[in-house]
Amino acid sequence: MSRVGLLLALAIGLFLAPAARAEPRVNTFTLGNGMQVVVIEDHRVPVVTHMVWYRVGAAEDPWGTSGIAHFLEHLMFKSTNKLKSGEFSRTITRLGGRDNATTTHDTTSYFQRVAKEHLRAVMELEADRMVNLRLVEEEVKTERDVILAERRSNVDGNPLSLLSEQMLSVLYHNHPYGRPSIGWEHEMAKLTRQDAITFYKRYYAPNNAVLVVAGDVTPEEVRPLAQATYGRNRPNRGLVRPIRPDEPKPIAARRVEVVDGRAGARVLLRYYPSPSFASGPPGEAESLELLARIVGGDDTSRLYRRLVVEKLASTAGANFSGATRDSGRLAFVIIPLEGVALEKVEAILDAVILEVREKGVTEAELERAKSAIEAVRVFESDDQMQLARRYGEGIAFGQSPAQLAELPQRVQSRSVEDIKRVAAEYLARERSVTGTLLPQKAEASAGPQAVKQ
Amino acid sequence: MSAITARLSARAALCQLLLAFAVWLGSSPVSALGVEEITSAKGIKAWLVEEHSVPLIAIRFAFAGGASQDPAGKEGLATMVADMLTEGAGELTEEAFKAQVSALGMRLSLSAGRDAIYGGLETLTKRFAPSAALLRLALTAPRFDEDAIERVRSQRLTDLAIAANEPNRVAVDRWYQEAFPGNAYGRPADGTQQSVARIMREDLTGQHAKLLARGVLKVVIVGDINKAAAAAALDDIFGDLPQEAQVALLAKAEPRPAAAPVVVEKDLPSATAAFGLASLASDHPDFPALEVLNHIIGSGDFDAVLTEEIRVKRGLAYSVQTGLIHDSITSLLLGAFTTKNDTMGSALGVLKEVLLRTARDGPNASQFENAKRYLTGSFLLDFDTNAKVASSLLGIWVDGERPDYLQRRNQKINAVTLADVKRVAREVLNTQSLIVTIVGKPQL
Numbered sequence: 001m002s003r004v005g006l007l008l009a010l011a012i013g014l015f016l017a018p019a020a021r022a023e024p025r026v027n028t029f030t031l032g033n034g035m036q037v038v039v040i041e042d043h044r045v046p047v048v049t050h051m052v053w054y055r056v057g058a059a060e061d062p063w064g065t066s067g068i069a070h071f072l073e074h075l076m077f078k079s080t081n082k083l084k085s086g087e088f089s090r091t092i093t094r095l096g097g098r099d100n101a102t103t104t105h106d107t108t109s110y111f112q113r114v115a116k117e118h119l120r121a122v123m124e125l126e127a128d129r130m131v132n133l134r135l136v137e138e139e140v141k142t143e144r145d146v147i148l149a150e151r152r153s154n155v156d157g158n159p160l161s162l163l164s165e166q167m168l169s170v171l172y173h174n175h176p177y178g179r180p181s182i183g184w185e186h187e188m189a190k191l192t193r194q195d196a197i198t199f200y201k202r203y204y205a206p207n208n209a210v211l212v213v214a215g216d217v218t219p220e221e222v223r224p225l226a227q228a229t230y231g232r233n234r235p236n237r238g239l240v241r242p243i244r245p246d247e248p249k250p251i252a253a254r255r256v257e258v259v260d261g262r263a264g265a266r267v268l269l270r271y272y273p274s275p276s277f278a279s280g281p282p283g284e285a286e287s288l289e290l291l292a293r294i295v296g297g298d299d300t301s302r303l304y305r306r307l308v309v310e311k312l313a314s315t316a317g318a319n320f321s322g323a324t325r326d327s328g329r330l331a332f333v334i335i336p337l338e339g340v341a342l343e344k345v346e347a348i349l350d351a352v353i354l355e356v357r358e359k360g361v362t363e364a365e366l367e368r369a370k371s372a373i374e375a376v377r378v379f380e381s382d383d384q385m386q387l388a389r390r391y392g393e394g395i396a397f398g399q400s401p402a403q404l405a406e407l408p409q410r411v412q413s414r415s416v417e418d419i420k421r422v423a424a425e426y427l428a429r430e431r432s433v434t435g436t437l438l439p440q441k442a443e444a445s446a447g448p449q450a451v452k453q
Numbered sequence: 454m455s456a457i458t459a460r461l462s463a464r465a466a467l468c469q470l471l472l473a474f475a476v477w478l479g480s481s482p483v484s485a486l487g488v489e490e491i492t493s494a495k496g497i498k499a500w501l502v503e504e505h506s507v508p509l510i511a512i513r514f515a516f517a518g519g520a521s522q523d524p525a526g527k528e529g530l531a532t533m534v535a536d537m538l539t540e541g542a543g544e545l546t547e548e549a550f551k552a553q554v555s556a557l558g559m560r561l562s563l564s565a566g567r568d569a570i571y572g573g574l575e576t577l578t579k580r581f582a583p584s585a586a587l588l589r590l591a592l593t594a595p596r597f598d599e600d601a602i603e604r605v606r607s608q609r610l611t612d613l614a615i616a617a618n619e620p621n622r623v624a625v626d627r628w629y630q631e632a633f634p635g636n637a638y639g640r641p642a643d644g645t646q647q648s649v650a651r652i653m654r655e656d657l658t659g660q661h662a663k664l665l666a667r668g669v670l671k672v673v674i675v676g677d678i679n680k681a682a683a684a685a686a687l688d689d690i691f692g693d694l695p696q697e698a699q700v701a702l703l704a705k706a707e708p709r710p711a712a713a714p715v716v717v718e719k720d721l722p723s724a725t726a727a728f729g730l731a732s733l734a735s736d737h738p739d740f741p742a743l744e745v746l747n748h749i750i751g752s753g754d755f756d757a758v759l760t761e762e763i764r765v766k767r768g769l770a771y772s773v774q775t776g777l778i779h780d781s782i783t784s785l786l787l788g789a790f791t792t793k794n795d796t797m798g799s800a801l802g803v804l805k806e807v808l809l810r811t812a813r814d815g816p817n818a819s820q821f822e823n824a825k826r827y828l829t830g831s832f833l834l835d836f837d838t839n840a841k842v843a844s845s846l847l848g849i850w851v852d853g854e855r856p857d858y859l860q861r862r863n864q865k866i867n868a869v870t871l872a873d874v875k876r877v878a879r880e881v882l883n884t885q886s887l888i889v890t891i892v893g894k895p896q897l
Contacts, residue, residue: 044506045486047833077755086765089755094823096830113834145768152723153771153791157620262721264615299551309547311604314611337607338614368556375558375577382507382838 023408024387026401027219031226033235034207038391038401039222040214042384048215049384050122051111052130053392055210056203058181059105059244059326065195067147067183070103072196074143076110077101080132085139088125095121105181106325107396111388116216120225127229130204140193148189151182159260159437163269166256167435171271174245177327205236210395214388244326247273256435265314267437268334268342270349274320274426276328277407278397285322286410287422292320292330293369294361294419295352300368302352303332312340312348325397330426342436353427360420373411486836488846488856491680493687499672500846500856501683504839508578510676512588513843514691515569515851517669518700520642521781522660527652529644531565533605534660538563540601542590547601550587559584563591567642568781569851570664575840578677581686589690592665597657609649616643620725620892621789623717627890628727628787631715632708638782666698667691671850675843706782707731714801714889714897724797724893728804729787730886733877735779735852741865742873743777743786743881748824749816749874750807751775751788756823758811762803763790769800779852786881797895805884812882815875829863 025041058069079085092099097114112122155161165180172178182188211230213222250273277285296303296318307316315335322328332353336345380386394404489501520531539554539561541547554561559576561584572592576584616622626641633639644652670691674683708731733743750758753774755765763773775788792800816824836842849858891897 044504045833045837047837086755086761090823093752093754093756093827094830096827096832096834098831098834115830115833142766142768146764146771149723149768149792150771152793153725156722157791262618262719264618265611298555300548300555305548308608309604311607314608335611335615337611368552371556372558375560375580378507378509378577379560379575379840382509382840384837 023405024381026391026405028395028401029219029223031206031231033231033233035226035230035233036210036395037222037226038210038212038395039217039219040212040384040387040391041218042214042387043216046116046216047113047384048116048119048213048217049111049113049388050119050126051109051212051214051388051392052126053210053212053396054108054204055106055208055241055396057104057106057108058179058183059176060199060203060242061176061179061183062199065187065191066179067181067188068191068195068199069108070182071144071147071188071191072199073101073103073108073110074147075135075140075196076129076133078139078143079134079136080129081134082128082132083125085136088129091125092122097122103181104324105177107393109392111385113385119213119217119222120229123225123229127233130206130209130230131233133200133204135193135196137193140196144188144191147182148185151185151188155180155182156185159258159263160267160269162260163256163258163267163435163437166258167269167271167433170254170256171273171329171433172327173248173250175247175326176244177324202236202239205239206230206233207235207237208239210392212388212392214384214391247327250431253429253431254433256433257438258435259438259441261439263437263439265335266342266439267435268332268336268346268349269435269437270332271433271435272330272426272431274322274328274330274422276324276326277322278324278394278399279326279328282403283410283414283418284422285320285328286407287414287418288328288330288426289320289322289373290366290369290411290414291356291361291419291423292318293372294365295356296332297369297372302356303334303349306348306352307334307345311337313337313345316345323393346434350429353423356420357424357427360416360423363416366414366416366419370412370414374408377408486842486859488859489680490856491684491687493684493692495667495688495692497667497670497672497687497691499674499683499687500850501673501678501680502675502842502846503679504675504842505677507839508677509839510574510576510578510581510674510678511839511843512572512574512672512674512690513840513847514572514670514672515847516665516698517569517671517702517781517851518664518698519569520565520567521637521703522664522700523637523640523644524656525640526648527644527656528640528642528648529609530652530656530660531570531664532643533609533649533652534657534664535563535565535570536605536609537597537601537657537661538591538595540605541596541598542587543594543596545590546596547598550590553583553587557584557587559587561588561591565642567638573840573843581678585686585690589693592691593693595661597654597661599654602654602657606649606652609643610646613643613646613649620719620721620723620791621727623719624725624727624789624890624892625787627715627717627892628729628888631711631890632729632888633706633782634709636706636782637703638706638780662695663699666695668696669698669700670694671847673843673846673850675839675846703782708783708785708886708888710886711888714891714895716895716897717890717892718894719892721893722794723791724794724891724895725789725791726797726801726889726891726895727787727789728887728889729785730881730883730888732777732784732786732881734784735854739873739877739880742869742877744828744866745821745824745869746811746816746874746877746881747775747777747786748828749820750811751786752827754827756820758807758816758820759788759804762807763792763800767799767803769793769796769803794894795896797891797893798897801889801897805887808882808884808887811878812884813879815871815878818871821871821874825866825869828866832863
């Protein structure tokens with residue numbers, strides 16, 4: 001591959017957002033080495049948000065080494081051929097910037113926020129560690145203690161996180177979403193420097209990454225900088241992502257019970273797998289988002305009225321997570337008041353779900369939900385980080401900028417029939433996992449017959 | 454899918470931890486923003502930033518007083534008053550009120566801290582008038598219906614039961630209790646199971662009448678609105694409140710040092726420590742030097758001394774940070790971390806060693822230069838959404854600053870010398886007065 005070829009920008013797509021002021025100007029182009037670039041203009045303050053999204057996450061952790069994608073993310077802050085360990089963040093700090101990184105099942109992303117004049121310096125640093133990471137055995141071992149500490153504080157220290165982790169491992173029969181993105185503790189404890197290097201060499205390459213620059217810049221400014229930095233990195237032409245296995249058709253409702261003395265209250269949690277924004281047919285995830293809002297999105301929702309207003313629960317809500325490459329998820333959560341049996345609130349949850357599957361929702365409910373989602377979209381567009389995330393993640397999942405920008409229109413065009421159909425299809429009992437969190441085995445406060453499962 | 458990050462963002466961890474206790478000091482203002490002081494026809498003052506590029510308006514406000522005004526035995530009263538404001542107002546029942554909030558897609562929040570009742574509103578420009586009208590109703594004519602009171606009470610009791618098991622919450626609550634015995638500040642702001650059970654309707658209506666008044670109000674408006682419309686909105690929303698509040702602000706107090714770490718024993722796999730000591734008020738001439746010092750030791754960035762010693766070199770904790778807290782009665786340097794029970798003793802040893810060494814030698818020249826560069830350069834970063842601009846400005850105002858603080862702040866940081874930071878380190882980092890509270894089963 002010639003240097004000229006590497007530097008050449010191949011595809012150049014100009015995309016203009018619709019007239020609404022709330023939608024930003026978004027431009028995309030692709031470098032000669034296959035790296036996609038997104039530029040989002042936001043000229044309010046002279047600041048830029050710079051992100052690189054790798055199309056690899058914890059779902060790609062090889063079996064037996066869960067947590068390696070996340071561990072590597074930590075190790076990316078160590079030394080490279082040019083930088084000493086910790087120098088990356090130290091440099092960002094000296095520039096008055098912030099940086100961090102995030103690992104999900106689908107992506108690993110690195111970001112910095114700096115004054116616009118430092119954009120080039122940040123791009124040079126990030127392009128360097130894309131290909132020049134150098135790992136020292138001692139540092140790898142200490143950092144492994146850090147991820148174990150992270151797991152202890154964020155997962156093991158929180159009974160609700162443990163319940164959710166257990167439920168997900170049961171929700172997915174075949175797909176790696178069933179493994180925690182931070183990893184199982186016994187496998188994390190055995191992760192090695194070589195595991196990290198193998199994963200890094202395989203997946204960290206410009207043709208497996210999306211660059212997002214949001215802020216006080218133009219595409220004309222970003223293009224030459226991207227070519228001079230990331231454009232120099234060679235692509236991994238042999239890159240093949242392992243196939244993620246599909247889920248079998250779910251045929252049995254499942255139950256998970258976590259008993260944990262540290263739980264301050266009993267909790268009922270219910271998950272159903274569903275399409276996501278990236279994996280479903282157009283409009284499907286939008287319908288699911290509206291459905292979740294109507295059933296449990298705020299204090300006017302059906303669950304809140306039936307459970308909280310009736311003084312059976314302190315919390316009752318629903319949520320749709322659709323920002324994933326494969327399966328999305330509908331979640332319902334109820335925290336019953338002391339003295340109210342879990343069976344009772346679960347029966348009401350089932351009744352509310354049955355009702356929406358059989359009778360659908362009202363026009364008034366749908367209008368209110370649409371109006372609320374419209375407002376949330378504008379609130380998000382006010383936030384440069386969220387804008388950058390919306391486009392970086394979406395494009396990493398294979399969505400086009402146009403698809404991402406047209407989400408509000410797709411939400412507005414959903415009908416009550418659409419909502420009823422997705423409720424009937426995805427909220428079938430046999431698809432679900434129900435989890436309960438109990439402070440102790442017998443529910444003392446709810447009477448002796450409370451727990452019968 | 455849950456996201457996991459390389460480390461908690463520079464402020465997130467402590468902010469979460471301390472949310473109930475203080476307004477975070479806005480340490481990164483921006484000169485590019487034009488902050489204007491406006492006064493409505495009825496004399497209500499506000500800070501306004503006009504920002505027309507996104508069609509939304511954010512308002513943040515504070516009524517000084519808050520949970521510190523709860524009568525003894527009725528702790529949690531201010532929190533419950535704040536909760537009840539959105540449970541029906543005027544002619545609108547709870548259901549009707551919430552249906553309107555939902556239909557407008559507005560964000561409306563009211564909460565109580567130790568020093569104030571805080572509120573926020575975010576809404577689309579095109580829905581501003583009806584959104585402002587709902588906020589006015591919530592503040593001036595809450596219904597305090599008996600049914601809603603009982604429901605909110607039962608919700609609060611469940612929240613308290615959950616919070617009693619959150620190590621961070623328990624550690625910081627206990628810290629204040631140890632530091633300020635016998636002071637209203639040492640009492641739990643959200644109350645206890647017993648005190649919340651005792652709160653009656655007349656307590657709520659009485660405290661509402663005492664706390665919500667124009668005389669203790671500070672308002673910040675940011676977004677797609679002009680000066681005249683903002684001034685009119687101030688009178689619309691707040692104009693019908695009484696002028697004078699009936700609050701007795703607390704006297705200044707110093708934290709009482711504790712000789713040994715105080716342990717709240719709980720059967721947990723990790724131990725969580727809160728640590729802190731008295732620091733300097735935001736109007737103290739050495740405060741900018743303290744900001745530099747705090748950044749050097751406890752920013753949470755990889756090059757912060759505590760992160761370097763506790764996380765990077767030893768892998769003892771995922772996150773360790775310190776923050777400068779301005780409460781109405783005192784100013785503190787407060788921090789927290791979580792480590793294994795059997796490594797808590799060594800982690801505390803490292804913490805004390807770092808504080809001792811920094812007090813004795815001060816930071817080195819490169820740490821000092823880097824911190825100043827960060828503090829002045831990061832200037833703009835927290836001011837990127839209307840809501841964040843409004844929150845930061847309100848924090849700056851509550852701390853007693855003027856709108857022109859934004860212009861002066863970097864000059865103040867730039868004027869700090871290494872000798873200043875060394876002097877402040879000697880004065881403030883006194884491990885003798887360090888108070889440590891730990892939740893878990895630590896080996897010390």
